[in-house]
Amino acid sequence: MPDATTLMLRSPLTEPIEADGITADRVAGLSEIEVARLPVWCGRQRLPLGDLFAVRGGRSRQIRITGDVRHVAGIGTGMTSGDIVIDGHVGANLGAGMTGGRIEVLGSAGDSAGQAMAGGVLIVRGSAGNRVGAGAPGSSRGMSGGEIVIEGSVGADAGARMRRGLLFIGGDAGDTIARAIIAGTVIVLGQIGPQPALGSKRGTLVAVGGVNIPVTYRYACTYEPPHVRVALVYVRRRFNLTIPPEVVGGRYRRYCGDAGTVGKGEILAWTSA
Amino acid sequence: MEHRGVLIEDTFAEAFPMRAARLIITAANERWAHQAATTLTGFATSVIACKCEAAIERRLTPGETPDERPGVSVLLFAMDTEGLGKRLVERIGQAVLTCPTTSCFDGLPDADRRIQAGRALRVFGDGFQGSKVVGGERYWRIPVMDGEFLVQESFGAVKGIGGGNFIILGTDLRATLAAAEAAVDAIANVSGVILPFPGGIARSGSKVGSRRYKSVPATTNDAFCPTLRPLTTSSLPADADSVLEIVLDGLDEASIRRAMRVGVDAACRPGVRAITAGNFGGKLGPHHFHLHAIMSDSDVAEAPRA
Numbered sequence: 001m002p003d004a005t006t007l008m009l010r011s012p013l014t015e016p017i018e019a020d021g022i023t024a025d026r027v028a029g030l031s032e033i034e035v036a037r038l039p040v041w042c043g044r045q046r047l048p049l050g051d052l053f054a055v056r057g058g059r060s061r062q063i064r065i066t067g068d069v070r071h072v073a074g075i076g077t078g079m080t081s082g083d084i085v086i087d088g089h090v091g092a093n094l095g096a097g098m099t100g101g102r103i104e105v106l107g108s109a110g111d112s113a114g115q116a117m118a119g120g121v122l123i124v125r126g127s128a129g130n131r132v133g134a135g136a137p138g139s140s141r142g143m144s145g146g147e148i149v150i151e152g153s154v155g156a157d158a159g160a161r162m163r164r165g166l167l168f169i170g171g172d173a174g175d176t177i178a179r180a181i182i183a184g185t186v187i188v189l190g191q192i193g194p195q196p197a198l199g200s201k202r203g204t205l206v207a208v209g210g211v212n213i214p215v216t217y218r219y220a221c222t223y224e225p226p227h228v229r230v231a232l233v234y235v236r237r238r239f240n241l242t243i244p245p246e247v248v249g250g251r252y253r254r255y256c257g258d259a260g261t262v263g264k265g266e267i268l269a270w271t272s273a
Numbered sequence: 274m275e276h277r278g279v280l281i282e283d284t285f286a287e288a289f290p291m292r293a294a295r296l297i298i299t300a301a302n303e304r305w306a307h308q309a310a311t312t313l314t315g316f317a318t319s320v321i322a323c324k325c326e327a328a329i330e331r332r333l334t335p336g337e338t339p340d341e342r343p344g345v346s347v348l349l350f351a352m353d354t355e356g357l358g359k360r361l362v363e364r365i366g367q368a369v370l371t372c373p374t375t376s377c378f379d380g381l382p383d384a385d386r387r388i389q390a391g392r393a394l395r396v397f398g399d400g401f402q403g404s405k406v407v408g409g410e411r412y413w414r415i416p417v418m419d420g421e422f423l424v425q426e427s428f429g430a431v432k433g434i435g436g437g438n439f440i441i442l443g444t445d446l447r448a449t450l451a452a453a454e455a456a457v458d459a460i461a462n463v464s465g466v467i468l469p470f471p472g473g474i475a476r477s478g479s480k481v482g483s484r485r486y487k488s489v490p491a492t493t494n495d496a497f498c499p500t501l502r503p504l505t506t507s508s509l510p511a512d513a514d515s516v517l518e519i520v521l522d523g524l525d526e527a528s529i530r531r532a533m534r535v536g537v538d539a540a541c542r543p544g545v546r547a548i549t550a551g552n553f554g555g556k557l558g559p560h561h562f563h564l565h566a567i568m569s570d571s572d573v574a575e576a577p578r579a
Contacts (some may be wrong), residue, residue, distance in 0.1 A: 164406065185405060202403070226376050226423035227405045227414055229340045234408045248341065264403070 004085070005035055005060045007053040009067025016091070017042050017052065020074030024061050024082020024101050032058035040072075065090075070110060076103045079120065092129070095122045096136070098146070108152065117143040117165070123239060127152030130174065133167045134160035141182065143167070149239050156193070159186045162203060168235050178205045181265065185231060189243070200258050200265035206231075208247050208270040217257030217267055225252055225268055246272070274565055279541040279548060281564050286438045286533070286550035289558025291320070291350040292357045293433030293524055294388065295380030297333065298369055299344040307332070309375045310345035313368035317349070318470050321491055325351045325360040326435060326522050328467035339378050340423075346380055348467045350522045354386060354430050361390040361428055369424075370394065370415070376423040382410075384429025391424040434560050437466075437521035437529040440478065440497065440549045441540050442513040448544025449515040450474075456519050459539035465528030466521055475518045481553060494551075513546045526560060534567050 005027055018041040027035055035058055036050030049055065053065075061082035065075070070089040079098040089107035096115040108126030114133045132154045133143040142161040153171030160176065162184040172190035179195075181203035190209040197205045198214055205211075206228055213219075232248045235241060252268040274281045298313070300306035310329050317327035326349075333344035349364070351357035369377045377391075395402045395413040403414045404426070411426040441456070443449030457473035460466060468474075478494040486492070495501050496508040497516045509516070519536055523529035537548050550564055 166407065185407075204405070221420075223420040225414075226340060226421055227407070227412055229342075230376075230412065230423065231405070231407045233339060233341050238408065 003057060003060060004062035004064040004083075005032070005055065005057040007035075007049070007055055007063065007065045009065075009069060010052060010054055012068065013052070013071040015042055015071065017072045018074050019049070019072050020077035020093070020096075022049070022063065022065075022075045022084075023077065023079040023098075024063050024084050025080045027063055028059065028061040028082055030058055032056065034058070068107075070108075073110065076101075076122075079103070089126070094124075095120070098122070109150075111155070113150075114143055114146070114148045114167075116141070117146045117148065119146040121146060122148045124148075124150045124152070127171060128154045128158075130155035130157055131160065132158040132169075133162055133165070134158065143184070149235065149241070151241065153190060159184070162186065166231065166235075168239075170241065172209070178203065181205075185227075187228075187231065187235070189247070197265060197267055198258060199261055201261045202264045204228075204265070205267045206252070206270070207267060211267065211269050213255050213267060213269065214257065216259040217255035218259065220254040220256050220266075222251050222253045222271060222273075224249070225254070228252065228268060274568065276538065276548075276568055277541040279545050281537070281568055282547055282549040283565055284550050285552050285564065286436070286562040287552035287555065287557045288434045288436035288438075288529065288560035288562065290560070291326075291352060291433045291435040291522065292354050292430050293348060293350045293381075293522070294357055294361055294428050294430055295330070295524075296347045296349065296361075296365070296369075296428065297338060297344050297378040297380045298347060299333075299338045299340050299342040299376050299378070300372070301342065301374035303332070303343040305372060305374050306343050306345045309369045309372035310347050312372065313364045314347055314349075314469075315368075317364075318475075320350070320352055320435065324356060325349055325364075326467075326469035327360075327364070328469045328473075328522075330467055331461070331464060340376060342376075348433075348465075348522065348524070350433050350435050350467075350469075354388065357430055358388040358390060361388055362393045365390055365424065366394050366397070370397065370417070370422050373419050377425065379410075379425045379428040381429030381431055384431045386430040387427040388430050389426060390428050391426040394424055431524060433522060433524050434526060434529055435522045436558060437523060437533060437560070437562055438518055438551050439533055439537055439540075439564065440516060440518045440551060441545055442497075442509065442547040442549065443515045443517075443545045444512055445544065446515040448542070449517050452540040452542045452545045453517040453519060455539040455542060456536035459535040460519070460521070460532045463528065463532040463535060465524040466532040467523075468519060469522055470518075470520055473519060475520050476516075478516070478518045478551065481557075508549075510546050518551070526562075529560075530562060530567050530570075533562055533564075534570075537564065537568060 073091040076095040092110035099119040111129035135142040144163040151170040156174035175193040178197040180199040187206040192211040314327040330346040338344035398415040479491040483492040
């Protein structure tokens with residue numbers, strides 16, 4: 001397999017671009033010219049990818065995108081395998097519905113990163129916008145598998161209606177994180193905004209940096225949850241992150257809820273005591 | 274051949290196929306990890322009566338375990354996959370689940386054949402259990418009185434080998450025991466191998482069947498019992514008055530060969546008359562470990578620890 005196919009932004013973008021055809025598995029079988037002919041959308045106008053990006057390489061399962069592509073949405077949509085590295089910021093809907101492969105963003109990502117994701121790995125070394133790992137508008141389920149790692153902070157509604165998978169947030173999280181989650185694990189090292197895990201059926205919200213527990217959650221005990229330890233060790237080793245040992249091996253206050261549902265969910269709030 | 278003045282007999286150890294699993298047991302500290310492993314591997318010396326053979330493979334540092342706690346690696350062998358599964362459920366359920374602060378993980382993640390031992394044990398949670406998927410592996414959380422017991426859903430099962438052995442013939446019990454202990458200590462540094470008998474040493478070497486009792490599957494190896502020298506067809510040299518056996522189970526032939534090499538080498542001490550091995554003329558199993566070949570093959574000694 002040759003080196004990565006590189007897409008270098010020709011000039012700064014000022015208008016939103018829809019580029020859901022840029023996936024590693026799709027590009028893998030295409031030559032440099034064929035990659036340059038892939039369609040992207042600027043409003044109602046269809047453009048060849050090569051008009052916006054200088055394409056180098058081809059027939060590779062790796063894509064490297066350089067430049068500030070925060071106006072480009074949908075990169076990695078539905079991807080099943082391969083790797084994408086974005087050397088800068090990226091726009092909305094990154095990796096939406098992806099089922100495999102790996103996307104790494106060295107900058108920050110826009111809204112709805114990992115929307116309805118079902119597998120694979122999505123890593124954002126900066127921050128991300130609203131609805132990370134949540135469902136598509138109107139859908140009943142958010143992410144149903146895979147792993148999302150955001151080293152920075154995220155906006156509101158992260159992990160909403162999540163069904164399965166792991167969502168790790170190294171910074172703060174906005175309002176209504178883990179809203180109505182059905183299962184899966186959300187870990188937040190920073191502060192969590194209002195109304196966390198409301199309406200959750202099952203699933204786990206691990207809150208390290210502070211959280212206001214909703215009244216519909218009931219305190220159970222303070223203990224060392226072994227699965228949190230395994231998850232944090234895994235994330236630290238796999239993604240080369242810094243997580244304090246007192247968090248990995250710490251004690252957590254367990255709250256069961258949401259009492260408005262089947263109530264088999266939990267918020268695990270780290271305590272330094 | 275002679276090795277440091279000890280006769281190495283021109284014979285072979287005969288071993289047979291088994292199925293093996295590796296468990297990683299962790300706990301809040303070394304004491305409880307070791308306690309769980311010791312309890313799990315208790316009464317697991319011989320598959321004939323114990324239905325499995327098991328022992329501690331080695332201790333693990335926190336950096337080697339999935340939850341960065343002190344741990345112990347255990348190998349467990351049974352005659353088939355079905356039996357291995359039953360023993361895993363029984364022994365994890367009774368020896369690890371019950372032990373304070375422990376968690377239990379699979380140590381053979383690359384094995385294609387999987388045994389759903391954790392899945393079977395989850396019902397102890399009586400509906401309060403839950404599961405988590407981390408890194409593509411499912412773990413069951415079973416609520417217990419000190420918090421939660423975490424057990425991996427499936428454990429790998431691979432082909433293994435049981436019955437590797439060598440026999441130390443010494444001039445007296447003290448010298449023979451010292452040689453056997455030295456062999457055990459040396460083999461402790463070889464991964465992929467366990468010594469299932471007490472402290473790694475068996476004094477009751479056996480032969481197949483009985484000369485008197487038809488229903489007994491194994492009886493004393495009278496040919497190596499010094500007290501029976503004038504009463505049976507003895508295999509003992511004139512000045513060998515004590516015999517101890519090292520029995521080895523391993524994940525593959527290379528591991529057993531390596532362990533036999535370092536074990537025999539360590540056992541060649543003053544007071545040891547000869548080293549031999551037990552076999553049944555090739556009728557017991559397909560794995561033959563020839564002492565001369567093992568002791569003269571430099572590749573065996575040079576193989577690195579896995």
